[in-house]
Amino acid sequence: MAVPTFVDKVTLHVKGGDGGNGIASVHREKFKPLGGPDGGNGGHGGDVILRVAPEVTTLVDYYHEPHRRGGKGHHGSGDNRSGAQGEDLVLPVPEGTVVRSRDGELLADLVGPGTELVVASGGRGGLGNAALASSKRKAPGFALKGEPGDELTITLELKVVADIGLVGFPSAGKSSLIASLSRARPKIADYPFTTLVPNLGVVVAGDTTYTVADVPGLIEGAAEGRGLGHDFLRHVERCAALVHVIDCATIEPGRDPLTDLDVIETELAAYGGLEDRPRLVALNKVDVPDAKTIAEFVRGELEERGLEVYEISAASHEGLRELSFAMAEVVASSRKKAAPAPTTRIVLRPRSADGQDDFTVTHSGGQWLVRGEKPERWVRQTDFTNDEAVGFLADRLNRLGVEAKLAAMGAQAGDDVVIGSVDDAVVFDFDPQIQTGAELLGSRRGEDDRLIENHRRTNKQRREDLASKREFERTAREARTTGRVAPDSLWTDEILSDEDGDEDE
Known part of the structure; x- marks a missing residue:
């Protein structure tokens, strides 16, 4: 089985680190056998964080290792020493990554270098008995356990952040065009579906620098699953404009520039969400004599539809300068209208079991x-x-x-x-x-x-028992002093056993 080098959709299982346990401890020192509680708190578990990294362009790392977890928090210890915090796990993702829940619910859209999403929070550390002490509970004999970290399954989808998207039939010359406009070197061959993954190229036109994305070719019926391009159309969702690359030199029966344009527009409409993008039309391969004639013939009708039309040749570079500057103008106009994406930190907090704050x-x-x-x-x-x-x-x-x-x-x-x-x-x-x-x-x-089933006396009853016990002890001491025999014990085993536990003594 071939190992993919470009992956734009993966399922990721993440878990925050578990919090460390608090500890119940009593300070012990010479001449101070009970120096008070000194149990430290457990450390918090580490978070699992998705962070946009410009140098990352694919999700292939998570295809091979889909299970990730944060560091565990350490347990507390005596002498008021808290446990160490678990290490956060930072997962770099490409810009334009969309995070969804297992059920398909949109959780976040990560755009902008440095944008972070805390997708699985680490568990909080448990409190030690020193933190649980109060004026009434001066020496707690217990501590709290650490909480487990959040655990969930998410889906990562990559939508390439490009300014211009190239769409068209297979072998229309999209890869050749992006190679001529930029330093990108996609695979180019004379058979359909040469492009199996999206390609990106950086183009400089005057003072404007922008990126161009080339997706696998579309064919009629792509909306029903035919071909490859429909699966990759998500990569042109963020583009400021679409460029129809039309092959004017095709020899396939039933194809011509106008028919090809109508078929591609039908598939884009079936995909949805791209209706508001400006369109440019690049009539390609005009270096071929017959193709030049066809381009001149259909140009007028395309312009009547309100489209900007450019006759180009990716092989001879004819018309590429005019096309590149036209694309730069569209990109510059779009950037003026759109506010820059801020760097944000998003924290994903799971809902409570019932959707309410209490119970x-x-x-x-x-x-x-x-x-x-x-x-x-x-x-x-x-x-x-x-x-x-x-x-x-x-x-x-x-x-x-x-x-x-x-x-x-x-x-x-x-x-x-x-x-x-x-x-x-x-x-x-x-x-x-x-x-x-x-x-x-x-x-x-x-x-x-x-x-304890047989140990339910009220505080008042316990104080009365204590007073009676002290009276008995006083009578016993007097009896020992005078040599008389002490009266029979009025105490049950239960009352005598309370001497160590009553705080009012």
């Missing part, structure tokens, strides 16, 4: 389905092996209003609540709580009382 709740198949950008992102950040982290997630969902909406829609305790898409959904048992914070007073580090 939606639906009931299906006996389950409550919660969808939304925030809830799904928070679930991805949660370490479900840590009870305190799960309690923190519950508080975040409660503050967002998920619990209240579930209750308002009739959810009962014990119902299944599914958060996330089908591929990475997490199922919870609905257990409504009063929001008191993941740092419920008296709970141990790394533990949330709401996750």
Whole structure:
């Protein structure tokens, strides 16, 4: 199989780098066994960026390597050290590259050197426990996980940015014309469809410098897939003008300059979007005696149609100077009307699952389905092996209003609540709580009382238990001092076990 050297359409699979995880760490120093949380944040993942590079003229690199991903963020570490950021992956593309989604939706049209598109953002790094500390949660025993980077499939289409587009039948002399006008050296031969890929040439006419694009020849029925030219007509969409190159020396039966022009215009109309482009007509090969006669015969009728007509010969260079200056005049006029394309930076941000900023709740198949950008992102950040982290997630969902909406829609305790898409959904048992914070007073580090079935005393009850415990200890000390036996213990194992976890002591 031949390896293509010119590729103008590819499918590219991109993924932003995953964010690094935060870390739960406690500062330890001599004589300071618990110096406070010092877990650092994870680094952000690297973005995948498309950038217009003038030196790139084809998408062939992405034809061979269609899978690209940004650098991963590093995990945080102790002593408040954040993880390193993942490296951005910059993909150079030719000017005129059109980016579409897998479904064909237009995402960006990259025109102008240096224009960038952040096509896949890297995931954010997770917060360490130092960043999660607050006045109430002074020593969090958990950290947040890094988010995965965006992942999507896109299609890149190249539309060559040229000022003049040459169109015509195969073997009409388009490649010879571009070779005569510029230093381009396309393949030239005496058989149809010599040109298999678009050719570009730079032409200088007076003070104007412009580019000319030559596309594969059009034939009748190209709109239905015949020939090659219809696939490449996208490359003349950006041209300021079209030049009909007509072969006046053809010996094929049923062909003449007027018929050829009508056929090409019919195919251009079938393609669409080119009706407003100025037209010039180049009657080629007038160095042949019979062709010169035919050109003089049809010139008057073409001018009656309002077309500018030039009799040329790509072989002898007859009429090329007049044609090149006519094209330069059209280009200069078009450039005065059009504002210069600015260098921009475009960031592609995927929509949330439901198209809204918050969340939606639906009931299906006996389950409550919660969808939304925030809830799904928070679930991805949660370490479900840590009870305190799960309690923190519950508080975040409660503050967002998920619990209240579930209750308002009739959810009962014990119902299944599914958060996330089908591929990475997490199922919870609905257990409504009063929001008191993941740092419920008296709970141990790394533990949330709401996750322990027999551990649901209120703060007031815990304070009363603590006061009773201190009274017992005072009585026990007096008994030891006087030699009397202390009264029977009033304490359950549960209360005695709370000594390490109550912050009011």
